[in-house]
Amino acid sequence: MEQTITARQACVNALNFFEENNRTNTELLNKLEGQDRQQANEYYQGILRRKSYLDFLISKYSAVGVEEMNPQFKNILRIGLYDMLFMDGTPDYAAVNEAVELAKAMGGSKSGDLMNAILRRLQRDMPNLPKPDFKDRTKLIATTFSHPEWLVKRWVDRFGEREAFRLMQFNNQHPYYYLRVNGLKTNDRNFSLRLEKADVEFEESDWLPGYYRVNSLQKVRSKGWFQKGLCQVQDVSAGFAPTILDPQPGEEVYDLCAAPGTKTIMLCDLMENKGSIHAIDIDGDRIGSIAENVTNYGADIVKIQRADIIQERFRLVDAVLLDAPCSGTGVLSKRADLRWRRSESDLDEFTRQQDELLDAAANMVKRGGRLVYATCSIEPEENMERIEHFLSVYDNFELEDLDEYLPEEVLSDDGKSYQTIPHIHECDGHFGVLLRRKV
Ligand SMILES: C[S@@+](CC[C@H](N)C(=O)[O-])C[C@H]1O[C@@H](n2cnc3c(N)ncnc32)[C@H](O)[C@@H]1O
Numbered sequence: 157m158e159q160t161i162t163a164r165q166a167c168v169n170a171l172n173f174f175e176e177n178n179r180t181n182t183e184l185l186n187k188l189e190g191q192d193r194q195q196a197n198e199y200y201q202g203i204l205r206r207k208s209y210l211d212f213l214i215s216k217y218s219a220v221g222v223e224e225m226n227p228q229f230k231n232i233l234r235i236g237l238y239d240m241l242f243m244d245g246t247p248d249y250a251a252v253n254e255a256v257e258l259a260k261a262m263g264g265s266k267s268g269d270l271m272n273a274i275l276r277r278l279q280r281d282m283p284n285l286p287k288p289d290f291k292d293r294t295k296l297i298a299t300t301f302s303h304p305e306w307l308v309k310r311w312v313d314r315f316g317e318r319e320a321f322r323l324m325q326f327n328n329q330h331p332y333y334y335l336r337v338n339g340l341k342t343n344d345r346n347f348s349l350r351l352e353k354a355d356v357e358f359e360e361s362d363w364l365p366g367y368y369r370v371n372s373l374q375k376v377r378s379k380g381w382f383q384k385g386l387c388q389v390q391d392v393s394a395g396f397a398p399t400i401l402d403p404q405p406g407e408e409v410y411d412l413c414a415a416p417g418t419k420t421i422m423l424c425d426l427m428e429n430k431g432s433i434h435a436i437d438i439d440g441d442r443i444g445s446i447a448e449n450v451t452n453y454g455a456d457i458v459k460i461q462r463a464d465i466i467q468e469r470f471r472l473v474d475a476v477l478l479d480a481p482c483s484g485t486g487v488l489s490k491r492a493d494l495r496w497r498r499s500e501s502d503l504d505e506f507t508r509q510q511d512e513l514l515d516a517a518a519n520m521v522k523r524g525g526r527l528v529y530a531t532c533s534i535e536p537e538e539n540m541e542r543i544e545h546f547l548s549v550y551d552n553f554e555l556e557d558l559d560e561y562l563p564e565e566v567l568s569d570d571g572k573s574y575q576t577i578p579h580i581h582e583c584d585g586h587f588g589v590l591l592r593r594k595v
Pocket residue numbers: 412413414415416417418419420436437438439442463464465466479480481482
């Protein structure tokens with residue numbers, strides 16, 4: 157029989173995995189059910205959202221430096237401290253006990269004693285814990301807001317300190333989630349009635365139809381609505397790219413870079429499940445999720461293909477969506493792990509790849525056809541600068557106005573691109589443009 161583990165244990169395992177492999181293993185968190193699963197994810201993302209600050213405090217109370225500490229012990233310590241500082245429902249004594257028991261179980265009684273000593277001292281000083289006191293301003297801000305120094309420097313230079321603080325504070329909040337209704341299986345009215353009946357607090361978006369902002373996904377998950385394909389989790393700003401592509405029933409559409417398929421199923425919805433969508437992705441592991449999503453949502457116009465779109469040739473179609481791989485700096489509140497996985501040099505790699513992908517995508521569009529380029533980044537190099545570069549090479553494409561599709565507050569002054577910035581628009585940060593190939 158498989159041994160059952162607690163949310164805290166699962167989180168320690170996931171944090172250990174992250175430190176070793178520099179990536180998230182969602183299976184370690186999601187093998188739990190119900191509330192435990194939610195709690196494990198909450199710990200994991202929450203601790204990564206506050207990592208530098210937690211480590212700063214740990215360094216003040218431990219004789220062993222954070223870098224030299226046994227990773228498992230360090231991650232249990234982070235959970236105990238996170239519990240005391242940020243988990244409202246856990247009394248301090250319970251947070252300490254849980255961490256001590258976990259340390260004993262995972263590392264023996266000496267480990268439990270040491271855990272107890274460090275956390276008790278932190279608990280005692282709780283109202284007056286030390287504040288980061290580094291002379292180096294970037295390091296001070298980075299530690300206070302738990303963001304990497306390179307990103308702090310970049311955002312302070314670009315936005316100024318005050319705005320950068322607001323952005324990082326937003327990234328450190330518990331995120332909002334949006335549900336998008338699957339129009340192939342239900343409708344907005346029916347779905348909002350379901351939400352009311354299930355006692356889910358929600359707010360309907362006034363930006364796009366069929367989006368509902370909720371504070372927690374737990375009730376929706378327990379109702380089985382995701383498995384039934386009634387709705388999906390998709391930030392409203394992620395819905396902008398399929399919206400501006402405006403795919404029509406009967407058209408032939410490429411969804412390049414499609415996995416895990418959240419935009420593919422929205423395209424099916426917009427096309428009323430008529431026409432054809434080729435969902436293409438290079439990643440064999442991620443491609444299975446497209447099929448799962450499509451089946452769940454009751455769509456049958458999707459052909460899934462594993463391919464490198466830069467290497468392979470495709471015939472021309474009416475509309476192409478290129479949801480490019482990017483740094484993901486627009487989604488750091490939901491994907492706190494990304495802030496520690498990325499480095500500044502990754503940006504050069506992403507922009508090079510984005511140019512190649514745009515080049516490939518442009519050669520799949522019929523005359524008069526449309527190409528949408530989108531990212532979940534807020535970095536200009538991955539966004540408008542890529543499009544400016546593209547247009548300097550491809551004078552047979554032009555930018556289209558977006559004001560008939562999207563609210564004014566997310567559009568650039570000339571109305572030809574959208575960009576959401578998390579703390580300003582209170583959603584994820586997404587960018588996109590609609591390019592038309594001249595006839
Ligand atoms: C931002 S994610 C796509 C998210 C997806 N559109 C959605 O909304 O669910 C980018 C995807 O690009 C894929 N990708 C990267 N390089 C590619 C290439 N050369 N050919 C095809 N897919 C590629 C990655 O495997 C990844 O799944």
